Amino acid sequence: MTVVSVSMPESLLERIDGFADDHGYTGRSEVIREAARNLLGEFEDARLEDRELMSIVTVLFDYETTSVEERMMHLRHEQEDLVASNFHSHVGDHYCMEVFILDGDLEDISTFVGKVRATQDTLSVDYSVLPVEDFAQSLA
Ligand SMILES: [Zn+2]
Structure with a gap:
């Protein structure tokens, strides 16, 4: 995996760390990876494809x-x-x-x-x- 540096407000980082603790994630990287996958897959919905x-x-x-x-x-x-x-x-x-x-x-x-x-x-x-x-x- 590639290590990247991302800027974000301190308050958001605290929420991410809190979320990781509360939900048993291994750390903030795992939370951010999952959030990115969800965002990228958000509009991948076969029920909505090729329709008006x-x-x-x-x-x-x-x-x-x-x-x-x-x-x-x-x-x-x-x-x-x-x-x-x-x-x-x-x-x-x-x-x-x-x-x-x-x-x-x-x-x-x-x-x-x-x-x-x-x-x-x-x-x-x-x-x-x-x-x-x-x-x-x-x-x-
Ligand atoms: Zn206005």
């Missing part, structure tokens, strides 16, 4: 973080075919919430979620994915 999917992606950020808002606007323009709808709301005293409705395939949705997650200074990123035809069947 709909997805809701929500992004929360501090209203003073205008760089996030700019990045979200850029993503919307860049992914016009994928983004069916997008709106921006204010929640609480100082938070912005960006909601994207996506219509596309698994690869496109996975790429979009990855780009949103890679945006610096977001507070939370959530998403759900649903096949379009299953949704139609459940209404019938």
